[in-house]
Amino acid sequence: MKNIILIGMPGVGKSTIGVILAKEIGYQFVDSDLLIQKQENRLLKDIIAGEGVDGFLAIENQVNASIQVTKSVIATGGSAVYGSEAMSHLKEIGTIVYLKCSYETLSKRLGDLKGRGVVLKKGQTLKDIFEERRVLYEKYADIIIEENEKGIEETLALLLEALS
Numbered sequence: 001m002k003n004i005i006l007i008g009m010p011g012v013g014k015s016t017i018g019v020i021l022a023k024e025i026g027y028q029f030v031d032s033d034l035l036i037q038k039q040e041n042r043l044l045k046d047i048i049a050g051e052g053v054d055g056f057l058a059i060e061n062q063v064n065a066s067i068q069v070t071k072s073v074i075a076t077g078g079s080a081v082y083g084s085e086a087m088s089h090l091k092e093i094g095t096i097v098y099l100k101c102s103y104e105t106l107s108k109r110l111g112d113l114k115g116r117g118v119v120l121k122k123g124q125t126l127k128d129i130f131e132e133r134r135v136l137y138e139k140y141a142d143i144i145i146e147e148n149e150k151g152i153e154e155t156l157a158l159l160l161e162a163l164s
Contacts, residue, residue, distance in 0.1 A: 002093065002094045002095050003027075003069060003070065003071070003072045003073070003074055003093050003094030003095070004021065004027070004072075004073045004074070004094055004095055004097060004163065005073075005074045005076060005090045005093075005094045005095065005096045005097065006018050006073065006074065006075045006076065006097050006099055007076050007080060007081060007096055007097070007098050007099070007137055007140065007141065008078065008098055008099035008100060008101065008137060009078050009101060009106055009129075009130060009133065009137075010077075010078040010106075010110060010118050011101070011106050011109040011110045012099040012100070012101045012106070012147060013099060013147070013152060013155065014075040014076065014099060015031055015033075015075045016152060017075075017099065017152060017155055017156060017159065018031070018073045018074070018075035019073075020152065020156055021073050021156060021159060021160075022072070022073040024156070024160065025073075025160075026071075027071045027072050027073050028069060028071060028072040028073070029072065029073050029075070030067065030069055030072050030073070030074045030075070031074075031075045032060075032063060032064050032067065032074060032075065032076045032077055032080065033075075033076075033077045035063050035067070036059060036060055036063045036077070039059075039063055040059060044056075044077070047059060048119060053119055053120070053121050056079075056119060057079060057082050057083065057119065060077060060079060060080060060082075060083055060086070061082070061083025061084075061085055061086045062086075063086075064076060064080055064083055064086030064087075064089065064090060065083065065085040065086040065088075065089045066089075067089070067090070067093070068093075069093075070093075072094075074090070074094065076090070077119075078118065078119070078129075078133065079119040079133075081133055081136035081137055081139075081140055082119075082136070087140050090140075091140065091142075095142045095143065095163070096140050096141050096142045096143070097141065097142065097143045097144075097145060097159065097162070097163075098137045098138065098140070098141035098143070098144045098145065099145050099147055099155070100137070100144050100145060100146050100147055100148075101147045101148060102148050103126075103127060103130050105147075105148055105149065106126065106130065107126055107127075110126065143159075143162045143163070145158050145159050145162060146158075
């Protein structure tokens with residue numbers, strides 16, 4: 001079976017659900033944000049502060065485009081969909097699952113964006129990136145899981161069903 005790649009906004013639970021899914025199906029778990037931090041030897045928010053949004057996106061694209069794993073669940077950063085090389089590569093090595101969540105649910109879950117290392121261009125709001133990215137998530141997704149008001153267990157059950 002191919003890798004499973006989780007995409008979606010920050011706060012949808014890509015890492016949380018990814019870890020549980022990997023255990024459930026006997027796969028490895030890979031968090032692409034951690035790969036970026038390891039390569040750069042800095043936290044995401046420090047990379048964004050140091051390199052700017054475009055610099056960070058270039059690094060993220062390069063790291064994601066070079067992921068070479070099998071039988072893994074890969075949780076990507078929310079901004080991974082801006083990297084076309086990375087997304088083409090991920091589509092080749094796995095099934096892309098979009099964890100979809102309403103804007104209302106997300107804004108409740110997220111709170112302070114700056115502390116999370118969320119990629120925001122100057123003057124952008126959560127609503128702006130939500131609208132901008134939603135189109136990209138839907139474009140790249142092989143499977144879309146509607147998460148609204150569902151807990152982790154329910155989302156996981158939907159995901160397992162969709163993958164079987």
